[in-house]
Amino acid sequence: MRQLAPGVRQLLGRxxxxxxxxxxxxxxxxxxxxxxxxxxxxxxxxxQVSAHVVTHAHPDHFGSSHALCEEFGIPLWAGEKDVQAIETATPATAPGRIPKLLSRMKMPEPHPVDRALKEGDDVAGFTVLDVPGHSPGHLALWRESDGVLLCGDVFFHVGRLTGPPDFLTWDAELNRASMRRLAGLRPSLVLFGHGKPLRDPDRLERLTG
Structure with a gap:
């Protein structure tokens, strides 16, 4: 694992x-x-792992949640408007033909959500922010004391900084509002669902301004 900030580590991936x-x-x-x-x-x-948080109910974010919760005996937490999608393994999809086709692909195993998170809840010293759009119950985690933000898929940072693809986003306009909200926080460190960490708050503001 790679240490990114006090108490925050990124698991290694390929x-x-x-x-x-x-x-x-x-x-x-x-x-x-x-x-x-x-x-x-x-x-x-x-x-020592005490709980598991899913930022949003997409299969590349809760894909191994059932197996890991079972293995480690830990509860699953998620945004209150994504609970049903995780418990039934039926993510909300964007409008259009391609999203409809993608929704027919094999989904991860469902798993009960033990805690429905909402705006203002505390998770390991971070504040839960309700930032819908990419999914109905998408959440971010914000630590104001040092400006660390885990933004899930509100932004992508794969090659360049963007929003998520519209065809993978339940409500693209709502997600753009969430992008503007998070950019306004001017985080000192942004951690993405997809992409490298970012330590330049001006880039978020330029993208959303």
Whole structure:
């Protein structure tokens, strides 16, 4: 694992930074695809893990959640408007033909959500922010004391800084509003679901301004 900030580590992946999983204090944030289970499990061996948070109900973020919660005996937490999608493994999709086709692909195993998170809740010293758009119940984690932000897929940082693809986003206009909200925080460190960490708040503001 790679230390990024006090109490915040990024699990190693192949290729690096493509689908990110984090350990925030003793809380696992996201779980990658179903194929990531062994990689994540190996890196958590010997760690104290008390809970698992899913930033949003897409299969590349809760793909291994069922297996890891069962293996480590930990509860699953998610945004309250994504609970049903995780518990039934039926993510909300964007309008159009391509998203409809993607929704027919094999989905991860469903898993009960033990805690429905909402705006203002505390997770390992971070504040939960309700930032819908990419999914109905998408959440971000914000630590104001040092400006660390885990933004899930509100932004992508794969090659360049962008929003998520519209065809993978439940409500693109709502996501753009969430992008503007997070950029306004001027975080000192942004950690993405996809892409390398960013330490330049001006880039967020230029993208959303």
């Amino acid at each position: 290729p690096p930074h493509l689908m990110n999983v984090y350990l925030v204090e003793d809380v696992l944030v996201d779980s990658g695809t179903p194929g990531a289970r062994r990689r994540v499990s190996r890196q958590l061996a010997g760690e």
